[in-house]
Amino acid sequence: MSSPERDDLDGLLGDLEAASKLPAKRRQTSIKPTVERTTSILYDRGALPDELARLVDLLTVRNHLDQASLAAIVRNLYPSGKVADETVLRVVGALGHGQLKPSLPLQALFLRWLVMVYHLLENPTILSQAYGVLFNLLDTAAIRPQLCHLLALVTRRKHVRPFRHPDPQWRAKLDEIQQRRSKRQDDRSVRNGFAVNHALSRRLKGAKVLFPAVHTLHAQESSVTLEEIDSAESLAQNLEKVELPTQLVAVLADPLLQKLLLLRPDAEASSRISNWLVACLGDVASGDADVDLLLDMIEVIHDYAVATKTLPPLLLTFLEQFLRVWDGSGKRDMVLELLSYVPLIDGANKQTELYKMILGPLEAAVLDNTPSSQVALLKLYTLLLRRWTVAMEAASDVAALAVASIPSLIDHVNKLSLTLTQTSRTVGTYLDILDFYTAVTALYSKPALLQHVEIAIPPPLLVYLLFFCPSLAVASRLCGILARYKRAWEAVMSSAVARKLTRPERDRIQAFNGFLMDISNCVWRGRAFSTTDENAQGCCVPQSIQPRLESYLRAADSDLSLATAFNLSHSPLLCLQSISLVRELEDLEADEIRARHGGPVTQASLNQLANRGGLSLSWQEYRAAVLAHLESKGLPGIPELMYNTMKNLMKARK
Incomplete structure (x- = not known):
């Protein structure tokens, strides 16, 4: 908030405080414009704690402001932060009968306000401490309904029923103000996900449905609500006592509820969330809701997946049905990133095969005969494999995972990559293809994972197309990937990995050696x-x-x-690098040599060069120097493959 806005409200509050001490007839100007400007600012951005305290002081003591003005201020008394204990006690102290007490209609508004901001109380137990005072006011008929509602929240006893539910429009405005405030104020507990974020509720398009924030109704006397949790310590101490909120689907948007259900799984909760999602799908399928509803839900589920790094089975079921009605274009990037969190699944764990469940419907929706749609899928599969690798490293029992899905995915991407070499013959596309195989070899480089995963190789045609493409960067990365593949094969055939080659691997190794x-x-x-x-x-x-x-x-x-x-000397990709090396060596010995090499280096040309007074360099030294030169230029792939393949180079490097 800018300081001019703050100063403006300070000035208005000063004017209101001065006017409250004077009867209307003694004022030189009308107070109504001041009240209107005050309520406008409060409606726009709410009141900070110190401003709220001043307003409550003004409202809870009999003064000369008219009742309409006071009521208007109470109706716009939106806190932009927490409500302090002193403010709550000031309101409670203003209740009841007495000449200095506010009017009973105004007291009813105060009680309604306490109900609406109950979740924002800095110390929710403060009202429990005032229970005796509140209970003794029940004989006052004018405020009894609102008082019963507040007592229902305070006591959580089944026989105390709320008079009415909170005003949803007022609550929605309060949430909006709180959300804007949270962006300006660095609230550590909310940022870390250890407090309910009341600013997460959103209106879904295409249906009259309010996506709920966490709110607990009818909690038991011995339980604790999520709204009362404000730290990791508080969550740990009350984990078994926390009452599940009324709308469990809020788990898709609220970090604290996500943590609760991860730490304390609940089958009934999962069923309720699943039923809510299926109902939304049914509304869209029947025409009762627009497809934009699903896209808004996908955005929420995406945020949930990013926050929890998981996609539970109930969400996979929803995604499977969503993909069958999705047109493949709406929020495509978000949908693809969401699907990168799909866990390792196949028939082994009694779920539908991965391709039939997710990948098939996805490709049917996304592919539109354009290279961009194919590249988008390729990038998804790369990210998916990286996440699977992380999940396997974190798993306590890798063998229990559906690791057979990994060779299946690689075989699937092999076909997609070959297609891309025909539809999009660009260096960018080739590098995207190599990103996937880099992810593959990153998995194979971990013996603990390689023990459970079969080695699957790229198809020969793809390897040769990439090797002969007009880009040294592509050829270098390809050779580096093949070098890492070779180390993986060696690990399986040695004692480094506690398993033997499978029959499919024995068939593949001959092609790889090729x-x-x-x-x-x-x-x-x-x-x-x-x-x-x-x-x-x-x-x-x-x-x-x-x-x-x-x-x-x-x-x-x-x-x-x-x-x-x-x-090394004649390749269109390597000739510049090799002759550049020769020029650098000649420049270093410019004073000692009488002749320079004129063209591509061969074994015979090096012998002739030495005889003419040029560099004295053997063919083997020249080739080793070219490899070192490539490494120095950030192109280590070809040297890495040569050092791992040629026996004489292996010995030289050792």
Whole structure:
């Protein structure tokens, strides 16, 4: 709140306090404009604790202000913070009969106000301490209904019934003021989720339904309401005594109720929440509510998932039905992020298969024959796998999880990635694909998880398409991923992981070894597209077309050959890096050399260079230096794969 606004209300309160001491006939000006401006400010932003105390002091003592003005102020007495004990006691002390007491209609408004702000009392037990005073006022008929309602809240006894429920419009305005106040004031307890946040209620579109905030009616005398919890210590001390609120679906929006149901699960509570959600789905399906209702609910469920990092089965059931009516566009990013919290599920835990339950309906809704929709799904699956990895690391018994869903997901993304290499041949898309396989190898790099999860590899065609794409960043990341895959295979085949290769893994390892041999043949051995070596697949390039490719290269440059066209010196991706290294080495020895290398480096050209007074560098030293140069430039993937694949390099590095 800005200081001018605060000063304005201070001035108005001063004018009201001065006018209250003078009869109306002795005032030089009318007090009504001052009252109107005061109530307008109170309605707009509420009263701070010190302002509230001044107003209550003004209202609870007989003075010369007219009853209409006093009543208008009480009706707009919205606290913007907690209500202090002194303020509550001032109001209680103003009740009853006496010449200095406010009028009985005004006292009735005071009691109604206490009911409406009961959840904001700084110390809810303060009214219990005043129980004797309140009970002795029951013989005053003019305030008895409001007094009974307040006593019902104070005593929580079944035989004391509320006179009426709170005014929802007044309460909604109070919640709005409290919400704005909470954004300005750093309330640590609410921020940490250890107090009820009364500003979380929202109006759902398309139906006359108020999404509820936490509110407990008809609590038992021995219980504690969530509204009374204000710290972690308070929640811990009263965990078993806390009464569940009237509207349990508020768990989707209130952090404190979320903590309560996580710490104290309740089957009946889950059933009530599920019934509420299903009823909303039924309203939309029958046409009684607009589909925007579901989208607003998705926003609430999204916030719940982000806060709790979970999606319970009842919400999965709701999402399964939601996906069948969703058009795939409304709040798509939010829906996809929400689905990234889907837990590991498959038939093993008596739930519907993951694809049939979630992924199938999702893809049917989202896919619209555009690359952007395919990329959106790919990013979802990447995030989903990362969250599954975290869940597995945190699990006390990984074997109890549906880990069979992970190879199934990888196989599914394999097909999606191949599709993207045809529909969106961009470096950005290729990097998005590699993000997924980076997440895969991050899981495989953890022996405790690898013990329970089969290794699933990318398809050969995808590997070769990415390796030969026109981006060194893509090729480097791909090689780094393959190097981490290789370490995972080695871990399973050694004593590092307490399990043996499965039959599907034995079939996959031969294809994977083909990746390693083919890329090594291209980059290191000068035998690109060869199929004579063990496991070599020739990068899936048919042998029948290789003579044509050879002829094309010879026509372009007689010194080029297909076998060496993709090595460190000649590869379109690596030639600049390799010749840059040579130039740097020559610059370091500029005073010592008489000749410089003129073009792509070969073993023969290095020998000739040394004979002409140039750099004295062996072929093996040159290639090792290029690998080190790539690492220094933030491109460690190809060196990492070579060091993990070529035996002579392994020995040299050791």
